[in-house]
Amino acid sequence: MSNYSDQPTIIFDMDGTLLDLAYDDFIWNELLPVRYAELHQCSLAESRDTLFQFYQEHNHTLNWYSSRFWTSKVGVDVLAMQIEHKHKVALRPGCIELLDYLKANGYPIWLATNADCAGLAFKLEQTGLTNYFDVMISSESVGHAKEFVEFWQHLAQQHPFDPARCYFIDDTEKVLNGAAKFGIQQLLTIQQPSSGKAARADSRYPMLHALTDLIPLLQHAEENKIYA
Template structure:
């Protein structure tokens, strides 16, 4: 799996940390406060969007009177406590990161989350110092269904795209990483169960958890 690989790029939510439940609950609670039920297709519509892009989507779709900045601030306040106290790493994730470091493979994060929340989650779980590079979709023009964030991350790492491997949990992001010319591992997350077969078909490899990665993989 890691032949000719010089860098591993990880998504955060649903890939390294078990956090998708936080955002789904925030969506439900936020929309309920605004008098809306959560639409069935909401997850597919926003999964690949940045934090700001998601706020713009909510404002336009649900006629929210608050500004995009006010929407993001409210979401941030709802999420921060969860990320600091309740969000944990996926099983085997820390051990796998340690193996990558020992193998001399660079480690990066490419996420749609905000800097404050990603730092909170990484530090509370003791892995912040593992990352050589952290990139957010706020640094590029397009979301994770495009290759932009992965290509920027590779550029920061000074590694060619073909020498990068990406770990992602949702179909749109896997499509974006594949478009960047990178090898992609699909990581199972319950929130993306409905996309599992498509993810398996598109990704170069699929894992149920990091515990399933063989010792020989690194």
């Protein structure tokens, strides 16, 4: 156990947690319908109808998160489209402050994302966050989306961690449900994943507004020696 830090492991989701989901909303709900309509010579309304039907069919599957899948399904190079608009990728409030705090206080920081490997790579490059993370993993490389307990079982095989000494922060309730099944004790969600949409009113999980709201929770656990 010598390579275990004294501090609990903090695992973050990427899109909608550390990064503003407004970027992804723009790509998938605004830009892709326009590009699809241009390519297939249909109206924007028809394009939206078709795409949103595809979205519903594939939501919460590995396909949903795969640029390669969408490129072959809709005929638009969606990875190139995302990279073309990479300047719109933005951090959520408090992201750097929180990561700096965790780093300075010896917390292992992990990134577990459903973004595919190509999406993970270009967003990390764009935001410059790579050096904060001890472990970075895409569900594409695991073979299961984070919504499923199998993702967590595979992650723990590749990178052993104790779910009783772990915080996981993710803006998607079904993902948190998957992590709960695996036994992760401290599960938190995000109150406003996209700056372009209203904050959510409630969740079955405690909500962080600014990411830095995590700091007093960790300090409280430390003061009460919950993980000592």
